[in-house]
Amino acid sequence: MMKKRRLIVLVLSISILAGTRLALTDTPAGPGLGKPAGEAEITQWDIGIMPDGEGLPPGKGTATEGQAIYEKSCVSCHGPQGLGDSADQLAGAKMGLASEYPEKTIGSYWPYATTLFDMIRRSMPMTAPGTLSNNEVYAVTAYLLFLNGIIEETKVIDAGNLAKIEMPNRNGFINIYELEKNK
Amino acid sequence: MSNRQDKRTELTLHAVAGNGLLDRRLFLKSGLGLGAAAMLTPVIKESKAASESAAIDATDIDLASPPWMHTPGEGFSTYGSPSEYESDVVRFPSPNRAVPGNGVSWTPLHLLEGTITPNGLHFERHHNGVPHINPLQHRLLIHGLVKNPSFFKVDDLLRYPMTSRICFVECGGNSNAGWNKAPIRSEAGYFHGLVSCSEWTGIPLTVLLEEVVPTNKAKWLIAEGADAFAMNISIPLEKATAEGMLALYQNGERIRPENGYPLRLILPGLEGVMNVKWLRRLKLTEVPIMARNETSRYTELLPDGKARMFTLDIEAKSLITSPSANMLLRQPGLYQITGLAWSGRGRITQVAVSADGGKSWADAELQEPVLSKAFTRFRIPWVWDGKRAILKSRATDETGYVQPERRQLVTERGRHGFFHYNAIVSWQVDELGAVSHVYDDEETTTDSPGTIDIDTGWD
Structure with missing residues (x-):
């Protein structure tokens, strides 16, 4: 006692x-059986990209470069031009979010461009996740943003500008957790 | 015939709601002194043909002196399996057609009783398969806004003080076929079975967080799995520390590979995707990471084009598991209606059951113990008179929240939210005793039953 x-x-x-x-x-x-983790080790482990761009690695890519990678590694599931197949439709939304059959794509739905880099690098392609180089991830990200009419085909995407890209549906979400907490 | 009718008349003295619902205490030990009148009629769970062939098998042997009483039985086994006669009681996998490890498998809730899901039948949701992890080669890293970022070995975690907790885990996408205009025809578990309930044992998250010492700025916890998707998601720190644990055991044994071996998060009451399996990293941050599974997915589009985000709590829900879709009532008589209720916000306080499509309701008996954020089994006796009947159940939790009718849910949320479908489920018993899934009459469409008109695929 x-x-x-x-x-x-x-x-x-x-x-x-x-x-x-x-x-x-x-x-x-x-x-207290944890072993101290050093900064270098943490950097190797931490593959997350925050919405302000924290965690974005060096490297760069354009939509033109990204198209070649997309057609090799992504098209079999996501379809030509990101129109969707066995996996999510990523671009080319014609029906609005408030329509009878809404199309949720990167351009119509995704609120942050950093999410693209975070997900593609950690999870894609499904048959060999984590195998794209940082330059390749920047390039595929650029291609998907271009397909959705968010950037020009020649725009170089890198750690300095990805988080600054304004996504069309950035303000399309209601944070239910915050709403209920502040009730 | 007249004898049976007498019994039914006797039973109706105990009616508590329309169309044959009887007092929930009818089956209790202290009972109502009904004796032989309270003979239950069994619900046929498999096809009629199967039950008939089972009856033929029974005549092949001398039931009074069966052969297995005259020959030694089998020896011991190192790890037991279900009877070969229960081989139909299995999960129903529903994988993505191009990536077989991406998808779900459903718990056969309609074939189970009680409240604890057997480990081999716990539902699965994987984003890119089940990783094969040697625990000696696995580490958990806790870092970010902490004073002592640390690695933990699985062997060392097994030496920490542990607690046990019975709770359900439900995928946010469970029951999503309910958003279709026409009612889906699957069995109850293969429509609502992305929810299971276990006793989880592990280390309270607060114990580990105390050791790494979060700074005042830390408000969120970003969890990441060691699967091929490196599945990541943000959890409000206050929600994670309220009841969260780092689970190592499920129903007394180490967690199975498909449920997160060697360790996973268990966050009672919060949607399944946050209970990250194969946990390898927890990062404390000021803001959420805005991962794919909290932006593009696991958010719910509303009719006005806005979407609900961070809908973390599982709202109260219930369904009748027997009788349920594709079962058969062979004859009029006394039946036991049974089902499950659960809420991510606490204890279930009431389950009301209707046998007349919602015109009248009666309280079902809740099986003790009724635990917070766990499956609650309910039961109520019912006399089927052989006419068409609509069975429904409606759960209320300790916050006063009442499970909505489908009509109300669809009015509020539209049909394209994909996640968090928790409407009241209606089973129709027709004049032949066949049970099927229906919506209320006013919601019927020209789509034939089973038509899939919205995207309910798993990506």
Whole structure:
């Protein structure tokens, strides 16, 4: 009993020092078996791209370069010009989002251009995910943005400008989590 | 015939709602003293032909002295399997046609009882297959807005203090065929079975987060799996730490490969995609990453063209699992209606059942224990008079939320939300006792039943 109380006091004081906001009353102390992760290792592991562009690697590509990669690695599932097949339609939406049969494509639906880089690099192509070089991912991203009429065919896409691209449906979403939290 | 009719008349004294629903306490031990009158009629779950051939098999042997009582049985096994006579009780896989590891497999809810899903029948949703992970070659990295970014080995995680929690996991896309104009014809589990319920055991997330010490700026947790999709998604930190755990065990044994071996997130009540399997990385951040599965997918388009995003909670839902679609009631008589109810917002407080298409309702008995964010089994006796009947169930949870009728859900959300379909389910029993999925009359269309008119594919 005494021991448990001392443990709780210890955990509480540690957390006060650390300034965390976690609820601690029921949290037993862990044995601390984690091994420190260095910055270089973390950089290798962290393949995520944030909406402000954080995490975007060096490299660049254009739609023209991307088309060749798309036709080799993507077309069999996503169809010519991203019109969709066994996988999502990516471009060429004719029916609006409020229509009877809405078409959700990158151009009509996706709110952030960074999502493209994040997903293509980590997940695509499905038969050999994670095998495209950073330049190839930038190029395919550029091609898909071009197919959706968002950038010019010759525009060079890189870490400096991808996050700045304004997606047509950027403001098309209602954040239900925030809405309910602020109720 | 007259004897049977007498029994039915006796039973109707206990009617609590229209078209034959009886007092939920009829089957309880303390009972209503009905004796022989309360003889249950079995619902035929497989085809009629199958049940008839089973009857023939029974005549092939001497039932009073069956052969297996006169020869030694089989020896021991290292890991048991279901009886060969239960080989129909299987998941129903529905893979993407080009990428066989992308898709779902459905839990046969209509063939199961109780509230715990057997591990081999827990539903699956994979984005690019089940990875083959040697736990010695797996690490969990926790980093980002923390003071002590750390790697954890699976062996070491197994030495942490653990807790157990019974809860359901439901895919956000479960039941999405309900958005079609015409009712789908699948069995209940192969339409609603992207939900399962298990006892999960693992490390409370707060324990590990205490060790890495989040900074004040940390508001979100980005989780990533070690599958070929490297599936990633953002979770509000306060939601993750409320009840979240790093699960290592499912129903007492180590989590199976298809459910996230060697470790996964379990976030009770939050939609399935957030319960990341094969967990390899947790990054604490100030804002969500806006991954594909929280922007392009797992968001719900509304009729006005706007879309709901971060719809994290699973709202209350229920369905009758027996009798349900494609089953057969062979004769009028007393039946037990049974089903499941669950809510991501807490405990189920009431399940009302209707046998007259929603005109009148009666409370079903809730099987104890009724646990927060877990399957709740409900049951109610019902006398079928041999005429057309529409069976429905309607769940209410402890927040007061009531499961909506389909009409109401479709009015509010349109038909192109794809995710979070939780409307009341209607089963029609026709004059021959055949059970089928129907919508309320006012929602019928010229589409014939089973017509798929919206995109319900898995990408």
